[in-house]
Amino acid sequence: MVKEFYSMKNRCSPESLLSIILGLSKKQKECVRSMGFGSWLKMKITDIPLKMGFYVLQKFDYERMLINVEGKELKITAHSFYDMLDIPIGGTILT
Structure with a gap:
């Protein structure tokens, strides 16, 4: 993958x-x-940085939706995207 x-x-x-x-x-x-x-x-x-992007992708478990780095797991959720990037949670109608 x-x-x-x-x-x-x-x-x-x-x-x-x-x-x-x-x-x-x-x-x-x-x-x-x-x-x-x-x-x-x-x-x-x-x-x-390209290396950083590849590193994160290599550590990303898309089936469990988490990033595993040195035995520590960071769960990826809609709320974590909101916390990091302030992306609205839920539906936003773009017109």
């Missing part, structure tokens, strides 16, 4: 995403906030 990730292509780099965020108008930023993604407007990430 891990080998499949090595050929994974990224269509939007963190640098491109930051460029888009910085270019949003006030009205567009308000729309982003109203959908619950306001914390993304504070994002300043321009690069994700």
